[in-house]
Amino acid sequence: xxxxxxxxxxxxxxxxxxxxxxxxxxxxxxxxxxxxxxxxxxxxxxxxxxxxxxxxxxxxxxxxxxxxxxxxxxxxxxxxxxxxxxxxxxxxxxxxxxxxxxxxxxxxxxxxxxxxxxxxxxxxxxxxxxxxxxxxxxxxxxxxxxxxxxxxxxxxxxxxxxxxxxxxxxxxxxxxxxxxxxxxxxxxxxxxxxxxxxxxxxxxxxxxxxxxxxxxxxxxxxxxxxxxxxxxxxxxxxxxxxxxxxxxxxxxxxx
Ligand SMILES: [Zn+2]
Ligand SMILES: [Zn+2]
Numbered sequence: 001x002x003x004x005x006x007x008x009x010x011x012x013x014x015x016x017x018x019x020x021x022x023x024x025x026x027x028x029x030x031x032x033x034x035x036x037x038x039x040x041x042x043x044x045x046x047x048x049x050x051x052x053x054x055x056x057x058x059x060x061x062x063x064x065x066x067x068x069x070x071x072x073x074x075x076x077x078x079x080x081x082x083x084x085x086x087x088x089x090x091x092x093x094x095x096x097x098x099x100x101x102x103x104x105x106x107x108x109x110x111x112x113x114x115x116x117x118x119x120x121x122x123x124x125x126x127x128x129x130x131x132x133x134x135x136x137x138x139x140x141x142x143x144x145x146x147x148x149x150x151x152x153x154x155x156x157x158x159x160x161x162x163x164x165x166x167x168x169x170x171x172x173x174x175x176x177x178x179x180x181x182x183x184x185x186x187x188x189x190x191x192x193x194x195x196x197x198x199x200x201x202x203x204x205x206x207x208x209x210x211x212x213x214x215x216x217x218x219x220x221x222x223x224x225x226x227x228x229x230x231x232x233x234x235x236x237x238x239x240x241x242x243x244x245x246x247x248x249x250x251x252x253x254x255x
Contacts, residue, residue: 034134038119176207
């Protein structure tokens with residue numbers, strides 16, 4: 001992933017703390033538009049400058065051409081308050097070999113997937129298995145992707161409870177494993193909406209922990225009850241795929 005530096009030098013009489021807060025809103029809007037990843041950027045005051053270091057999937061993720069109504073409006077607001085232009089430059093990468101996000105001209109399908117630790121996009125390309133920057137997809141709602149990010153943070157919350165073990169572990173696991181859970185329903189609704197927006201199949205990743213014992217690959221799809229075990233894992237990761245229900249899953253590793 002790339003790390004960007006968003007910098008504004010206050011050349012007016014504007015209060016630093018106020019600009020600091022306005023900058024937080026800007027990164028919030030970038031996130032809502034899929035232009036930055038995670039909520040873990042550093043932001044600080046250095047002399048008369050406010051500097052923020054968000055993560056992005058592409059080198060030019062913060063380019064104006066990807067901006068939406070909210071990011072444009074917030075950027076202009078800060079520039080007016082500070083009486084100067086915001087400067088953005090790429091300052092580094094998180095991994096030497098990182099090249100880019102999905103570059104496919106047309107993905108065969110997408111997968112809605114995340115976990116407690118990742119800050120990748122919750123939409124993964126089924127063709128190259130790389131992250132798909134949300135801003136490359138048609139707008140989902142209100143100029144951005146808030147409902148997808150809402151599912152993402154719900155899923156991450158459940159996965160965190162499951163990982164931490166002590167509080168609500170079983171409830172959280174069920175949310176991730178059960179086709180009829182509130183979390184799964186929220187995710188499936190996003191899949192169906194994205195399909196109608198992109199005319200591309202969108203699969204939902206259904207978590208699989210230790211419920212199924214024995215010959216796991218012979219278990220059937222929880223949606224339509226047909227065989228969905230794959231002969232060879234897809235992208236070295238998915239062991240189950242149902243094209244009718246558009247679900248993917250993995251072996252639990254406990255069989
Ligand atoms: Zn791709
Ligand atoms: Zn099925």
